[in-house]
Amino acid sequence: MYTVVGGGIAGLAAAYRLRSRGHEVRVFEASDAVGGLAALYDTAGDPIERFYHHLSRSEETIVELADELGVGDRLEWRIGENAYYLDGVVHPLDKPWEILAYPGMSLYDKLRLALLTQGIDVRGGRPRFGTYDDLADFEDVPVREFIVEHTTQGVYDGFFEPLLDAKFGDRVDDVSAAWLLGRVKFRGERDLLRGEVLGYFDGSVAVLLDALVDAVGEDVITTNARVTGLDAGPGGVESVTVETDAGTETHDTDGVVVAAMPNVLTDLTGYTCAIDFQGAVCAVVTLDEPLTDTYWLNVADDAPFGALIEHTNFVPPERYGGDHLLYVASYVQSPDEPNWTDDDAALRERWLAGIEDLFPAFDRGAVSAFRIARNPRAAPVYERGYRDAIVPTDLAAAGSPGVYYAGMASRAQYPERSLNGGIVAGFEAADAAVGRTDAAVDRADAAADRAIDADG
Ligand SMILES: Cc1cc2nc3c(=O)[nH]c(=O)nc-3n(C[C@H](O)[C@H](O)[C@H](O)COP(=O)(O)OP(=O)(O)OC[C@H]3O[C@@H](n4cnc5c(N)ncnc54)[C@H](O)[C@@H]3O)c2cc1C
Structure with a gap:
């Protein structure tokens, strides 16, 4: 039995791979739902990601996985138009x-x-x-x-x-x-004639997450369950401690895939990772009319946010009951920044005022909802020397045999963290875990054969 820590895309991918290879697996997710950074909001139609998400044409594993799970036909390739806001004007740039x-x-x-x-x-x-x-x-x-x-x-x-x-x-x-x-x-x-081709699931990433949950088995995924400790014997990790609503549980395990941020790995194994993370604050604004006619608007002029991403200029508003959905987004480098310290009401006021400064014709009356998601570890800072700080998949050489890492500090999540990178990281960790167990079984079989030969 393997244990997966974290029910984001990487954890679900690891669990799926372990099950596909005939192993039993349990997934523990600390929050009340799977999905991690790809968690969703309801809308008047399809769900939408709390943080903007699209796929790049260069990503293949997610496409193969979607096909394998029978939802490949839900993946659509659309044009996502880019523009720059400079000196008061939106300049299309495709x-x-x-x-x-x-x-x-x-x-x-x-x-x-x-x-x-x-x-x-x-x-x-x-x-x-x-x-x-x-x-x-x-x-x-x-x-x-x-x-x-x-x-x-x-x-x-x-x-x-x-x-x-x-x-x-x-x-x-x-x-x-x-x-x-x-x-x-x-x-x-x-x-060349239309712009950048980007992928999106018809129905949001929930389509893929649901298919993964079905394939892994809902019964082996426990939410509101935080893994707080690992116990190791001479051969490696032997059990995990989990805090749930019902209290503290201990489960025996043959190996653990940690599919969460590196600070979780530090808490569980003591492994320290030198990669710094930045936070993200992202609002989904529901509007009854469009703000712009572009998908991704980089703002070169001063603004209290980094980008305006008008999702319904990428996926049609009809999918959301006719509402227009706009992401207002900012990365956060320090917990002292107003975008991090502001409460919801103050942030809403400041960001709507920022939109009014850029678009004087913008009417606040068009806003019917303003939902804010915050995450303190949304993306690594890709500093010089980053590749030396990447966390290895197999933690055996770092003193934790039987522990495998699939979180955002994995090799597969460079040079850009993505859903695809999470899936690759999950697959690599699962393969390494199985490889180690299989090697141990091979060694035990060989020892048994030698003992039989010696007897016989
Ligand atoms: C603003 C933003 C925009 C993005 N845009 C895109 C995009 O356009 N395209 C794209 O492909 N990707 C995008 N991404 C990246 C993508 O969301 C991530 O790469 C991916 O979701 C990471 O998945 P993960 O499973 O590694 O981590 P996470 O999603 O962080 O999942 C980790 C899970 O582990 C759980 N956990 C933590 N500690 C414990 C514990 N002790 N016990 C049990 N569970 C625990 C957490 O609750 C969480 O659910 C974006 C991300 C952000 C923040």
Whole structure:
């Protein structure tokens, strides 16, 4: 019997893999529902993720899993249009002519940006390919320095700075160029005439979560159950301690997959992870009319939030009873920031005022709901040297045999954490756990064979 700590996508994927390989498994989830960061709200129609979610075309494991679970036909590929808000104007930024018309960069800056995204290094006046192939070469290079050296100051100021500011705030100088290059490669298909192709489940990620729960078995998943301790014998972990509404329970186990943030791993095993996390605050605003006509609006002007993501310009409002749904989102670097310290009423007031500043015609009367989700560990800060801090899948060499890690500090969650990365991390941890058990069984069989040979 294996134990999975955490019922987010990574924990459910690990449990599914363990069951598919014929092993018994139990999942303990500390909160009252599975889903973790992909938890949902109800709407007048389909549910919607509390934090905005879409898939990239470059992600394959989630597509294969959806097919395997019989919900592949619910995955839709849609166009998610991007725009920049600059000097009071929304500038669409997907099609070549829109990019050419964007006033935030010169033509030369745009050319240098395009060459970088195609992996072409033109420093020294001669095009070179392959400079950016090995991300490890850029692991210790600060992202700002890299952009200015490999493109132009104008590309940094006019394009990357607002994005990096929204994503990392005052931590930007810690971020590595390897992360940026990984992100450029991670981004999926672009339709030259229409924009970026992004995936979304018809019915939200709940479609995949429900299919996973069905495949794993609802009876083996316990919610409101926090794993608080592991007990190890000479051969590795032997039991887990779980706090539930009914009290403290102890369960024997053959191995444990920790599919939660690294601080949970620290509490359970003492393993320390050097990766820093940033928080996120995200509101889903229900409106009876659209605010913009774009999906993803980066805000280069001053605003109390990082981005406005109008979900119903990506998935039609008819799916939500005709309501328009807008995410207002901000990452948080420090617990002292107003976006973290404000209570719901104060945040709502400040963010609606921020929208009014950007869009003077915005009518607060159009807002029928303003729901806020906060998470203190929403994404890693991809600092220089990040890859050395990644938590290994198998914790045996770190002194915890029988413990496997599938949380957000896993290798599979770099250069960008995602649902797909969570599934890969869950699969890798489950495979490592099974591999170790199978190896132990093989060793025991071989020892038994030797004993029989010696007897006989
Ligand atoms: C703002 C935001 C935007 C995002 N956008 C996208 C996107 O567009 N596309 C995309 O693919 N991904 C996106 N993601 C990332 C995606 O949500 C995550 O990568 C993924 O959900 C992580 O899953 P996980 O299972 O590793 O962790 P989590 O979802 O954090 O799950 C961990 C679970 O463990 C539980 N837990 C913790 N401690 C214990 C314990 N001691 N015992 C039992 N249970 C415990 C927690 O309650 C939680 O449910 C986004 C995330 C955020 C925050």
